[in-house]
Amino acid sequence: MAETDFAAEISALRHTLSSIEQVSDLEKITADIADLEQQAAAPDLWDDPEAAQKVTSKLSHRQAELNRLKKLEERIDDLETMVELAAEEDEPDLLAEADSEKDSIAKALQDLEVVTLLSGEYDPREAVVTIRAGAGGVDAADFAEILMRMYLRWAEQRGWSTKVMDTSYAEEAGLKSVTFEVNAPFAYGTLSVEAGTHRLVRISPFDNQGRRQTSFAAVEVVPLIEADDSIEIPESELKVDVFRSSGPGGQSVNTTDSAVRMTHIPTGIVVSMQNEKSQIQNRAAALRVLQSRLLLQRKAEADAKKKELAGDVKASWGDQMRSYVLNPYQMVKDLRTNHEEGNPSSVFDGAIDDFIDAGIRWRAAQIKEAAEQA
The missing domain is CATH 3.30.70.1660 (Alpha-Beta Plaits)
Known part of the structure; x- marks a missing residue:
């Protein structure tokens, strides 16, 4: 009876993994890895450390995705073998171990399934x-x-x-x-x-x-924000103030005016940066965060317009x-x-x-x- 139950549950695990693999698009993951490996092998990769970091980070993430899926396939195969062996040799302890592993695999699949729901722009x-x-x-x-x-x-x-x-x-x-x-x-x-x-x-x-x-x-x-995002902010729309960085209790932690407060005049969005070493670095960081907020605001406005056109929808x-x-x-x-x-x-x-x-x-x-x- 136990073997029949295991057979059904193992079949369900395989079905769930198959669905996740379809949504994840294994062919695209493999193609991305090949492309990123080619970029990572370029001799001039580290001429631009920030770009190199992005390439290696994306490569590591895609490889981890593929390895996670392959590892789950192997674990389900091993589980099936464990159940067969326990049934042949009448090993209740091995069957209990298989039951524990089944639950562990189910939890891992549940966690992986959540990632497939991240399909927003x-x-x-x-x-x-x-x-x-x-x-x-x-x-x-x-x-x-x-x-x-x-x-x-x-x-x-x-x-x-x-x-x-x-x-x-x-x-x-x-x-x-x-x-x-x-x-x-x-x-x-x-x-x-x-x-x-x-x-x-x-x-x-x-x-x-x-x-x-x-x-x-x-x-x-x-x-x-990414380099290919079309968020251009005219200088005339920016108000930039510089000041000294401060620490706990208002104490000054910098003897120069390196901290930057950037205000986007049309929207009133204010971004402050003080943790970089120079005013130029803080200004660049502030601009990037401001662009990110404007990007999200633009999407929110577009979504609000769609909601208005669609009527009142319960999605708040x-x-x-x-x-x-x-x-x-x-x-x-x-x-x-x-x-x-x-x-x-x-x-x-x-x-x-x-x-x-x-x-x-x-x-x-x-x-x-x-x-x-x-």
Whole structure:
């Protein structure tokens, strides 16, 4: 009986993997790897270190994609062999091991299936994340810093590189705002579901009366601009101010006016950069982030127009998207997907994959529903 059940479940695993391979387009992955390997072998590759880094990063990502699919094929084959051997030799321990491996493969396929839902225009891009403290005073500034650490730890656990581009420290503790890049393919598509208002409820460590405090922080995620994006910004639309970089408590960390604040006059979008070594580098970084925000704004305007033409469609994310409650009980809950975890410490240490996966699936369902109603 057990063997029959295993046969059906192994067949289901193969079917799921086949569906993922079709969506992933194995032929394209293989062709991309061949093209990127050719580019990586060019003798002048490292004449442009930034371009070289992009080529090697994309190559590594595509190779990992292919290896992940091939490894799952091998694991399913090995599972089938393990079940056959357990049945022939009447080994219940081996059968129990096979059952555990079956569950592990199913989880790996589920995780891989989520990646196939990242089909948006900018989903394959790297990401620029900005976190801003909201209402809640010093607790909100502290919360913004906690969220920054959460996302940086999450990226580190994935082996994704990050680069903090701008940090504005609050006077007492924490951050007014921080902007950082996440440099990995599909970082934008993955992290875009984290955009929105995050809420923290806890006993404030800054309140000597030990009262409970609710504070807020806003998370913005935009796709990193690429060289072929047509986002031209006339100099006449820019206001550029320079100032000295500052550290915690307002202390100066730079004796020259190297930090840059760039304002896009027509939209009022403001970008500050101070973590590069020179004013020229900070200006270039600020312009790139400004272009990224304008790119996303342009897409949002186009989407809004489509929505207007299609009529009222239920596809809104809403404002507040996740609550982190530390008192009177311990709970992190996503208000869109209803996914929740009872260990906030683990979540703050970067364990947010389940929240992100649930968010990606929720968004895909919203998009599908909107398309059906259009």
